[in-house]
Amino acid sequence: DAKTTQPNSMESNEEEPVHLPCNHSTISGTDYIHWYRQLPSQGPEYVIHGLTSNVNNRMASLAIAEDRKSSTLILHRATLRDAAVYYCILRDYYNNAGNMLTFGGGTRLMVKP
Amino acid sequence: DAGVIQSPRHEVTEMGQEVTLRCKPISGHNSLFWYRQTMMRGLELLIYFNNNVPIDDSGMPEDRFSAKMPNASFSTLKIQPSEPRDSAVYFCASSLMAGKGTEAFFGQGTRLTVV
Numbered sequence: 084d085a086k087t088t089q090p091n092s093m094e095s096n097e098e099e100p101v102h103l104p105c106n107h108s109t110i111s112g113t114d115y116i117h118w119y120r121q122l123p124s125q126g127p128e129y130v131i132h133g134l135t136s137n138v139n140n141r142m143a144s145l146a147i148a149e150d151r152k153s154s155t156l157i158l159h160r161a162t163l164r165d166a167a168v169y170y171c172i173l174r175d176y177y178n179n180a181g182n183m184l185t186f187g188g189g190t191r192l193m194v195k196p
Numbered sequence: 197d198a199g200v201i202q203s204p205r206h207e208v209t210e211m212g213q214e215v216t217l218r219c220k221p222i223s224g225h226n227s228l229f230w231y232r233q234t235m236m237r238g239l240e241l242l243i244y245f246n247n248n249v250p251i252d253d254s255g256m257p258e259d260r261f262s263a264k265m266p267n268a269s270f271s272t273l274k275i276q277p278s279e280p281r282d283s284a285v286y287f288c289a290s291s292l293m294a295g296k297g298t299e300a301f302f303g304q305g306t307r308l309t310v311v
Binding site: 115117119121125126127128129132170174176182183184185186187188189 | 227229231238239240241244246251252287289291293298299300301302303304305
């Protein structure tokens with residue numbers, strides 16, 4: 084069962100970039116790297132996912148190491164609304180067990196004005 | 197689509213009563229997940245369905261918990277009898293499986309309080 088490791092918490096200043104790391108040394112070739120975040124009093128929401136190449140969307144960028152054993156979620160300009168718990172999850176869609184969406188402890192991001 | 201719809205949003209019940217939580221997944225999604233979230237234990241996966249079939253229920257805490265998915269558009273999570281330690285926020289999520297737009301969408305959750 085592939086797992087991820089994230090720092091418990093991080094702090095950032097508003098309007099500065101934030102790099103949230105995730106280690107997944109036991110990742111398999113068919114595991115996709117997913118990031119979700121949970122804002123206070125809300126359900127988790129999808130942020131971004133990737134397999135091998137770096138990915139960008141309107142919310143964030145995902146940088147994936149060449150050996151895929153780690154990844155970094157990048158928020159280009161943190162806002163107060165980005166204060167949340169960020170979860171890094173591995174997901175393998177091509178078998179039932181790997182398709183489970185299992186959350187670890189995540190990283191609590193605090194953004195200072 | 198209105199997204200994943202959970203009901204009720206809040207439920208307060210007395211210990212020993214039966215509680216049923218409901219979830220309507222996004223139309224066309226074939227994977228459904230039930231979670232429980234508490235401060236102490238975080239976000240725990242309780243059970244996972246694929247194509248209406250329970251695939252993994254190893255997270256269901258005990259026999260008092262049961263979940264069903266009679267069709268692709270409806271799922272229930274039942275607790276009978278309820279206990280104060282079941283108080284938590286319960287989330288339902290749905291997604292597609294097998295490589296097509298696989299982000300999961302979560303409902304707003306049901307906050308359950310057992311007194």
